[in-house]
Amino acid sequence: MPLTTDAELERSTVVANRLMNRERRLRAYDRELGIDTLDVLRAAIGPRPARWLDLCCGAAYALGEAAHLLGDDAEIVGVDLVDFFACRPNPPRLNLTTASVTTWRPEAPFDLITCVHGLHYVGDKLGLLSRATNWLTENGLLVANLDAHSIRLPDGTPAGRRLTAALRSQGLTYDARTKRIRCHGPRTINFPYRYLGANDQAGPNYTGQPAVDSHYTPA
Template identity: 45%
Template sequence: MPTDPVLLDNLTLEQSSIVANNAMNRGRGLSGVNSYTRELGFDPYEVLAERLRADSTAQVTWIDVCCGSGRALLEAEARFDREFPAADLTIIGIDLVDFFLGTPRTPRLHLLATSATTWTPPRKADLVTCVHGLHYIGDKLALIEAMTSWLAPTARFAADFDPTEIRRPNSSPATDTVIETLRAAGLTYDVRRHQIHGHGRPDFAAVYLGADTTAGPGYTGQPSVVSYYDW
């Protein structure tokens, strides 16, 4: 007879080997075969560059949650420095583990080793991304609510997300409820790509119970965290 999972709180979860030492997103660049562009289906640089081409005085911000080594952000920083040297641009990368590939070369880039679950941005963002990071978050729904609250009125949100990792107290998946809430808020959930896209602020109205690190690999083949909620 299966036993109930032992649910971890956020502090304990963030100190676990699955979360603190995960290998996801460590070498992914901005473009190319192993890249944000390939994973997200669009080029983050071009999204921001298009805004700057339309208005060279615009204040543009990109926040990337669970940025891993920060390789994609470092590459974006260098490209923006070449092509838009005078632009008012801020790029912020957040990761729990300080495993950044390099240090920022300009004041435009900020690489922060901190918990995304307690961080707040200095200003609204034009683009918020989370590439294969939600798999390692305990309170995934709260972080989705937070990240979408950081969006400026015309901004874009994109994140890899597997709703089968959201469970009810009896361990049954809450997939339908989660997807319905996302879509009701105006966001798109791509079932094939396992991704949220768009602009909207969902309210899941769920009580977070804790996280299970023993559920095994998710759809990526890497160990992931299953999050439990009550409605």
């Protein structure tokens, strides 16, 4: 099957029309990620504000809520491919950036990094995870929704148990039932896979929404 590059993928109608995270509020984030976002951030407040990065943040309603509740105790960054931000105007310490998560880089580490259903629309999912784990503070937490079934081998079959074993061998925690991946603290990750490209015609995933399969060859 023909595979698309990340640049082509970002112009795909599947990615452009994604609805998974556009209107989510803070309570929905907690439910999807299995955490209490505010509690995680409050626990990280110290001599400096807690720092939260949300990748594929959509309209950023949840980020706006957290920014108003935490005020100067938190610095919050949201990154999304589309400038569709609709949170409250000018909340303190909230920075919303229109950029591709495949090329964007932060200037400082974060206490919390989240990606609510955004990985479903990223081509090189493993590449983004390996970079993002390096953006954590010493006690930071990364948590994201990941459908391991969408990680495919060159022949189109799912990477399966070898993938989940590779994730866990790198210090990540993957729950196949909830389809959540976690990382505690910064890590330098080397997945035994080389990215080939993406399939934006994969059809609906477990969410019921059209998603993107990512194809890799074992390294």
